[in-house]
Amino acid sequence: MALLFLGASRCSICREVLHPGQAIVATTHFIGEPTDPLSRFSDTGMHHECFAGWEHRDEFAARYHAALGVRLAGWVLVVPAPPGGPPLPRCRLSVLGTPEARAGYFEALRARVAQDANPGAAADGGA
Known part of the structure; x- marks a missing residue:
């Protein structure tokens, strides 16, 4: 799974910062050929809205399924809150x-x- 830092990592489609509370789609590394035009989107995060309107969405999702044998389903932020600290913001979950x-x-x-x-x-x- 992509390692994302909400508030710092950027959407691989629009290049805007990914923030807590936003629906995010993320993938593991599954396109290994660096000359492949879609390789820069493998092992990244993207806003769900960006992914939903992306011209390469169907091809990207089909290749993810072909490579991993599972459908691109979405991503859940799972980060434990520090003991005694304030709760961390939650992300909306978007499941495709x-x-x-x-x-x-x-x-x-x-x-x-x-x-x-x-x-x-x-x-x-x-x-």
Whole structure:
């Protein structure tokens, strides 16, 4: 996954800064050929709005699927708040895909959040 610093990293499409609270699409490195015109967008983040209107969106998403075997589905910012510090701003989540794929993604996300909140429950069967 792209390493992004909200408030400093820039959208690879419009080059504007990515801020907390914005819907962001990010990918891992999947285009290895540096002469490929789309390689500079691999392993980066971009505003969801920029990605949605991008002329290369369909080709980029198809190549992501071909390379990784999964559909380009979106990105969630997961950063723990420092102990005793203020809570970190949340990012809106944008999940691309069919309604069924989005529902499955959110179910998996809810399960992971529940597991992270109670890690012993998985080991002891929830008892």
